Amino acid sequence: xxxxxxxxxxxxxxxxxxxxxxxxxxxxxxxxxxxxxxxxxxxxxxxxxxxxxxxxxxxxxxxxxxxxxxxxxxxxxxxxxxxxxxxxxxxxxxxxxxxxxxxxxxxxxxxxxxxxxxxxxxxxxxxxxxxxxxxxxxxxxxxxxxxxxxxxxxxxxxxxxxxxxxxxxxxxxxxxxxxxxxxxxxxxxxxxxxxxxxxxxxxxxxxxxxxxxxxxxxxxxxxxxxxxxxxxxxxxxxxxxxxxxxxxxxxxxxxxxxxxxxxxxxxxxxxxxxxxxxxxxxxxxxxxxxxxxxxxxxxxxxxxxxxxxxxxxxxxxxxxxxxxxxxxxxxxxxxxxxxxxxxxxxxxxxxxxxxxxxxxxxxxxxxxxxxxxxxxxxxxxxxxxxxxxxxxxxxxxxxxxxxxxxxxxxxxxxxxxxxxxxxxxxx
Numbered sequence: 001x002x003x004x005x006x007x008x009x010x011x012x013x014x015x016x017x018x019x020x021x022x023x024x025x026x027x028x029x030x031x032x033x034x035x036x037x038x039x040x041x042x043x044x045x046x047x048x049x050x051x052x053x054x055x056x057x058x059x060x061x062x063x064x065x066x067x068x069x070x071x072x073x074x075x076x077x078x079x080x081x082x083x084x085x086x087x088x089x090x091x092x093x094x095x096x097x098x099x100x101x102x103x104x105x106x107x108x109x110x111x112x113x114x115x116x117x118x119x120x121x122x123x124x125x126x127x128x129x130x131x132x133x134x135x136x137x138x139x140x141x142x143x144x145x146x147x148x149x150x151x152x153x154x155x156x157x158x159x160x161x162x163x164x165x166x167x168x169x170x171x172x173x174x175x176x177x178x179x180x181x182x183x184x185x186x187x188x189x190x191x192x193x194x195x196x197x198x199x200x201x202x203x204x205x206x207x208x209x210x211x212x213x214x215x216x217x218x219x220x221x222x223x224x225x226x227x228x229x230x231x232x233x234x235x236x237x238x239x240x241x242x243x244x245x246x247x248x249x250x251x252x253x254x255x256x257x258x259x260x261x262x263x264x265x266x267x268x269x270x271x272x273x274x275x276x277x278x279x280x281x282x283x284x285x286x287x288x289x290x291x292x293x294x295x296x297x298x299x300x301x302x303x304x305x306x307x308x309x310x311x312x313x314x315x316x317x318x319x320x321x322x323x324x325x326x327x328x329x330x331x332x333x334x335x336x337x338x339x340x341x342x343x344x345x346x347x348x349x350x351x352x353x354x355x356x357x358x359x360x361x362x363x364x365x366x367x368x369x370x371x372x373x374x375x376x377x378x379x380x381x382x383x384x385x386x387x388x389x390x391x392x393x394x395x396x397x398x399x400x401x402x403x404x405x406x407x408x409x410x411x412x413x414x415x416x417x418x419x420x421x422x423x424x425x426x427x
Contacts, residue, residue, distance in 0.1 A: 008051075008052060008053040009034055009035055009050075009052050009053065010027060010032055010035075010053060010054045010056065010121065011034070011036075011043065011046060011047065011052040011054075011055045011056070012034055012035070013036075013038075013040070013043040013056065013058055013061070013066070014038070014056075014058040014087065015039060015061045019087070019110065019112070020036060022111075022112050022114070023087075024036070025114070026117045027117075027121070029114070029118075032121070035050075035052070038061075039062055039063045039064075040061055040064035040066065040068060041063055041064060043055070044069060044072055044073065047079050047082065048076070048078065048079065051082060052082060053082070053083075053125060054082065054083050054085065054121065054128065055082055055083070055084045055085070056085050056087050056108075056121075057069060057070060057084050057086055058086075058087050059088035059095070059099070060088065066099075067099065067102060070099070070102045070103060071102050074102060074103040080103070083105045083106075083124050083127070083128050084103065084104045084105060085105060085107070085108055085121070086106070087108045087110065087112070088107070088109065088110060089110040106120055106124060108120060172241065172245045173245060176242055179234065180238045180239075180242065183231065183234055183235055186231065190228070197220070197224070243273065259302050259303055260301065260304060261299035261300065261301055262299060262300060262301075262302050262304045263297070263299055264297055264300060264302075264350065264352065265294050267304060267307060268292075268340060270308065271311040271312050272290060272315070274312070275316065278316070278319050279319065284323075284326065284327070285323065285326040285336060286335065287336075288319060288322055288336045288337065288338060289335055290339075290340065291337060291340070293339070294342050295341075295342045296344070297342055297343075297344060298350075300350055300420060302398055302418065303393070303397060303398070306397060307398075309389065309390070309393065310394060311354075313386040314387075314414045314416075315338065316386070317386065317387070318355075318356040318358070318412070318414075319356075321356050321359065322356055322357070322358045325358040328359070330358075330359045330409070331357065331358065331359075336356075336357065337357050338354065338355070338356050339353070339354075339355045341353040341355075344420070348419070349417045349419050350417070350418045350420060351415065351416070351417050352415070352416040352417075352418075353413055353414070353415050355411060355413035355414075356411050356413075357410075357411040359411075360406045360408040360409055360410050360412055361404065361408070362408055369387050370388055370390075370391040371388060390402060394417075399418075400416065400419060401415070402415070402416055403417075
């Protein structure tokens with residue numbers, strides 16, 4: 001049920017004392033609050049300072065008339081939604097049509113009938129409040145639908161990405177295990193063969209010309225030394241692939257139903273490992289340097305897969321920002337950098353700062369960064385859901401905070417804050 005009592009005030013604009021007296025008496029008798037203006041200029045000034053719920057506006061006034069006053073009020077985005085009722089002795093169709101065309105909602109003819117004035121005022125106040133109520137309902141429903149949409153996209157992305165990464169990691173395991181497990185015996189065999197060759201050289205220092213030619217052609221001494229180096233390279237390579245496989249498995253853990261304790265440094269490192277190919281230099285830009293200043297963090301109860309998705313979105317955006325800055329020759333440092341700092345603040349929240357030295361983000365864009373479907377990237381380069389999903393994961397799923405600090409030309413910093421004690425895990 002919509003309240004018919006006026007919570008704000010009504011502005012009466014009229015230069016005639018008699019008209020003012022009648023309107024004031026009518027509104028006062030019904031408990032409406034009101035203010036008075038005697039010309040269009042003062043009415044506009046009042047409305048800009050304190051917005052009324054409704055305006056009773058005389059047409060014929062000194063200075064600018066009611067039509068011009070209405071036109072100016074409707075042209076101002078701040079005042080354009082205030083309902084205006086014209087009050088005038090004019091009753092011709094042309095004047096009424098002009099008033100409605102300018103945005104007025106009603107017309108009251110003089111001389112006034114108090115009951116008519118009150119009835120029309122009540123109707124339009126109710127219509128205004130009903131409109132505001134419906135607009136709020138639409139806004140709330142739209143926000144709720146966007147939230148559901150983001151959740152569905154997030155779940156689908158996590159599920160699809162998790163399955164893909166888990167599959168890749170699984171397929172990598174067998175060949176890597178085969179290589180890693182065969183390196184030690186191969187190392188022993190090569191060492192044994194090298195030892196036997198050396199013994200032959202000691203026992204038979206004067207081989208035939210055919211053997212001498214073969215040794216020279218092969219460059220046996222170099223080969224024996226290089227085989228050890230090749231084996232060492234194989235060991236380093238297999239260990240690196242094993243780390244990548246471990247990082248992939250760590251990254252894709254969804255843990256959608258329960259929070260588990262996690263070392264966020266390990267999760268950051270896993271995400272950086274996956275993004276390693278994007279950090280490397282190419283023909284268009286040098287390698288992106290990653291500086292890590294890790295504080296002493298406790299394990300934090302979290303949905304690990306979702307937290308990794310937050311890290312992935314923010315780090316990928318930082319790389320995109322640096323690529324764009326270099327492409328436009330607007331990098332504020334010769335070396336593109338990403339800095340990661342972690343600490344526990346005085347309120348016992350884990351704080352993770354991820355900063356780049358790219359072009360920065362304008363204030364107008366910062367205000368909309370976490371809105372669903374908002375993106376500044378070209379079509380096909382971004383969905384506008386990455387940061388929105390990240391915000392929802394941090395704020396809604398982990399009772400945390402996600403903020404951005406940026407100045408054009410000075411880079412961008414994202415601050416992730418997660419309470420060490422999760423409230424929903426206590427209940």
